[in-house]
Amino acid sequence: METSAEVKATKRALLVGRIAFAWAVVIVARLLYLQVVKHEDFVQAAKSQQKHTVEIPALRGELLARDGTPLAISIRTESAVVNPMRVKDAEFFATMVGPVVGLDRRELAAALKERKEKKARGRGFLMIKRHLNAEERERLGYLRRTFPIEIMEDARREYPNGMVGAHVVGSISAEGNGNAGLEQKLNSELKGKPGKMVVLTGSRQDNYLTWVTEESVQGVNLTLSLDRVIQHDAEKYLAEAVQETSAAGGTALVMDPQTGEVLALANYPFFDPRHETPTKAEAEVRHKNIAVQIPCEPGSVMKMITVTMGIDTGKFTPESTIYCENGAFPRPKRRPIHDHGRYGTLDVAGVLIKSSNIGVAKISLTVGPKPLYEYLKKFGIGDRTGIELPAESRGLLWPLECRGKGPCWTPASHEYIAFGHEVAATAVQLGRAVSVIANGGLLVQPHLVVKKTRPGVDGKEEALPLPGRKPQRVLRPETCFTIRRLMERVVVEGTGRAAAIPGYSAGGKTGSAEIFENGAWQNRHNSSFIGFAPVTNPRVVVVVTLNRTPKLGGVAAAPVFRKVTETALRVLQVPKDRPETDVVVKSPAPEMGGAEKIKEEKPPAQAEPGETKEEAAPSPLLTGPKVPDFRGKTLLAVLRESAERGMEVETSGQGMAREQQPAPGAILPRGARVRVRFSVTP
Amino acid sequence: MTTLGAMLGWLTAGREASGTLGRNNGGDCRLRPLPKEEIYVFVKAIDNTKLVRVVDRKDWAASAGVAGSVVVASLLLIALLLPGGVSLLASHRMEQLKKERAVLVNELRDLRSKEAALKSPEKLEEYAGDRFVTPAATAVVFAPPAQGTVASLGKR
Structure with missing residues (x-):
């Protein structure tokens, strides 16, 4: 018992047992609650901690x-970055974090407070510092234990x-979207598409x-x-x-005429694409790609197309003669068309070489407006080239036939368009037009992108197809060959002599369109030079345009052509x-652009003050007789002296010799003439 | 503070306790109980010299069976868990390699950019100072084409 x-x-033992049992029941009940009742909730919570879906950024x-x-x-x-709402003490945060990332603590604190206030409008995010360096990253790593700083992936362009090449390459905004050049035009392709990835993380994340x-x-x-x-x-x-040349801006384009590949495209003024937040002036320059977006009157450059039309239609040959009305061609109910010189009868080659407005106007009158319009279209004038740059202009070419209220050709338009009036083209359009002559009659598409590849995950690159760019034949090759020879003569003996390249043959055409603004001629020109080299098998086409310069194309733009073409031929290893020892003459003959022919003629010495200087300093490479000073002499004396020296002289006017070209002391190249103007009054 | 002896005493109350109870009931002249005084170690000498070891084959087989079962079970368990463990380790390694690759690719890009900047025409002109002059066309001589070459100069 x-x-x-x-x-x-x-x-007592039973009491303890009961307590233990009750405790076990509570534990089991709690376990059941957690593992059975709340199973799904906790699974979700665990997943949210261990399993994350993160974006795979596309570089x-x-x-x-x-x-x-x-x-x-x-x-x-x-x-x-930091969420300002999670920062309790902005001053303390700024004091600790500011020096680490090189920020002024007061500015940082102010920014935090400002963002806190803006949170109401949904702006609870502040970028403390972009593109951290290794030291900053490490120091912020320690501070992250105390402050709500987040480190996020970013990319620096x-x-x-x-x-x-800034105008071609372009730039991107702070958000990573292109805002100029190719970066803008091909933004969707360059940007790629981000992907998604599931990540399982451990206890240490x-x-x-x-x-x-x-x-991605x-x-x-x-x-x-x-x-x-x-x-x-x-x-x-x-x-x-x-x-x-005191120009306001300019553009230079170098193109392969066979393929349409653009080797260089320069605009002035330049901009720096590295500035993510440009000034207002910089932003304006950034978005102004003159070569593509801003068409201007081409002036005499257009004569290349008019002469090509005349020859290609068979109505003219290079030897066909045209009477140039001694410098003034009266037009019914319109102002007369003027030439720079008082040319009598010139052959078609002479019309192009001397850049006679009257000559090309007569070619256009003979052939008619419709063929001129068709040939302009064949050369791509008035049509976009399709180059991969934003906001390309189609230039200006009114429709031939009047439909509706829009502007169209007047009965006299073809006379003026023949020498580059009532028409406007971009440098890229002009480059394409010259390429037609340079490559034997094919209209090519100027382009910048020659290869597209997409980098794969395994490091290999997948080649992507490029759009077809099949050239279109628009001219007979023999016509192009003829025009090439004529354009070569422009460089050798015409208005483009400053474009001659030592060791290479080159062809081209100068152009100077005087600017008419506010009801008056501004004595400022859009001066240009278009050309190619070498003549027999052109490897490069170069277009140079200088805007709002007082100098003409032969003086301002032709030297740029020479320098740029020389570099291009050297880089491309084109044989001479x-x-x-070829003679190089850098002094251009007086050239008549588009606009200035319609108004009063200007004395060449005034128009080209730098010209005489250039000619007075002969190059040591030149060989030939020196030009004497004919000024103040009579016609008979001039002819006698020139005959003694074996020079050909071209005279105009009466009285005493007042002006001559080339200047006294210059060396006269073989086959060239001295032009002397006589007048009674000085 | 309640001692272990007191707790046991509370649980087994009523039974005759030895040691501490006896001492607690003693007269006042006795010393206070020392801590852990109630724990005794008894040493009993055992004589095993007359023991005889008898081999029990049945027990041995049972033991071996149990041991074998444990080994097999362990192996099975290892085989079951090993692929998962290995793949877990491999995953860690792969992730580490992916990160390393990304870092290296990025470094390569950075280096390419730096190289391009250092070799840009503008920079080359800067290095050369006044001594760099673009050669005139007349100063450039192209190497003659190799024998049998139809058109070697240029790129097409």
């Missing part, structure tokens, strides 16, 4: 020069060549397993036709010329086709 003490002990594609050197490339970086649910599409890498050296030199010579 149990004693009372044993009973007591048994009771922006690269822009490469034709030799594969990067022109624009993106580098992954990290940026520090680099332009290793600086401002070279480190990834231990990832799988891709949606592949990387931005396309674009290889451009640009050559860095040609581009750099084109920009350099263009800038020099703009300064020297002329003797090394």
Whole structure:
């Protein structure tokens, strides 16, 4: 029999057992609640902690020069951001974080407070510092334990060549979207498409397993036709010329006439694509690609098309003669058309070489307006070229037939369009037009992108197809060959003598369209030179345009053509086709642009003050007789002296010799003439 | 503070306790109980010299069976868990390699950019200073084409 003490002990043991049982029941109940009732909730919570869906950013594609050197490339970086709403003490935060990232603590604190206030409008995000360096990243890593700083992936766009080719390459905004050049035009291709990835993380939030649910599409890498050296030199010579000629701006284009590949495209003024937040002036320059967006009157450059039309239609040959009305061609009920010189009868070649407005107007009158319109279209005037740059202009070419209220050709339009009036073209359009002559009659599409590739996950690159750019035949090759020879003579003996390149043959045409603004002629020109080299098998076509310069195309633009073409031929390793000791004449003959012919003629000495200087300093490469000073002499004395020296003289006017060209002391190249103007009054 | 002996005493109340109870009931002249005084170690000498070891084959087989079962079960368990473990380790390694690759690709891009900047025509002119002069066309001599070459100069 149990004693009372044993009973007591048994009771106590039972009590403890019951307590333990109750405790076990509570535990089991709690477990059931957590693992059965709340199962789904906790599974979701665990997943949200361990399983994340993160975006796989698509890195922006690269822009490469034709030799594969990067022109624009993106580098992954990290940026520090903060949610201002989670910052309790903005001053303390700014004091601790500001010095680490090189920010003024007061400014940072002010920015935090401002953003806190803006939170009401949904702006609870402040970028502390973009593109952290390694030291900043490490120091912020420690501060993250205390402050609500987030480190997010970012990318920095680099332009290793600086401002070279900036108008072609373009730039991007702070948000990563293109805002100029190819970066803007091909933004969707370059940007790619971000993908999605599931990440399982451990207790320390480190990834231990990832799988891709949606592949990111990387931005396309674009290889451009640009050559860095040609581009750099084109920009350099263009800038020099703009300064020297007091021009407001300018453009230089170098193109392969066979393929339409643009080797260089320079505009002045330049801009720096590395500035993410440009000034207002910079932003304006950034968006102004003169070569593509701003058409201007081509002036005498258009005579190339008119003469081509005359020859291609069979109504003229280079030897056909045209009476040039001694410099003034009266038109019924209109102002007469003037030439720079008082030319009598010239052959078609002479019309182009001497840049006679009257000559080309008569060609246009003979052939008629409709063929002129058709030939302009054949050369691509008035149509966009399709180059991969934003906001390309189609130029200005009114429709031939009047329909509706829009402007159209008047009965006299074809006379003026023949020498570059009532028509406007961009530098790229002019480049395409010259290419037709240079490549034997094919209309090519100017383009910049020569290769498209998409980098794959495995590091290999997948080639993407390019749009078809089949050239279209618009002229007979024999016509082009004839015109090439005529344009060569423009460089050798005509208005484009400053474009002659030592060791190479070159052809071209000058153009100067005087600017008519506010009801008056401004004595400022859009001076241009279009040309190609070498003549027999042109490898490059070069277009140079200088805007609002007081100098004419032969003086202002032709030297730029020479320098740029020389560089291009050297870089492309084009063999010389002329003797090394070839005579180079850098003084252009007086040239008549478009606008100035309609108004009063100006004395050439006034129009080209720099011309005489240039001629007075003969190059040591020149060979030939020196030009004597004919000024103040009679016609008989001039003829006698020139006959003694074996020179050909072209005279105009009566009285005493007042002006001569070339200037006294200059060396007269073989086959050239001295032009002397006589007048009774000085 | 309640001692272990007191707790046991509380549970087994009524039974005759030895040691502490006896001492507690003693006279006042006795010393206070020392801590852990109630724990005794008894040493009993055992004589095993007359023990005889008898081999029990049945028990041995049972033991071996249990041991074998445990080993097999362990192996099975290892085989079951090993692929998962290996793949987990491999995943970690792969992630590490992916990160390394991304870093290296980024470094390569950075280096290419720096190289292009250093070799840009503008920079080359800067390095050369006044000594760099673009050669005139007349100063450039192209190498003659190799024998049998129809058109070697130029790029087309």
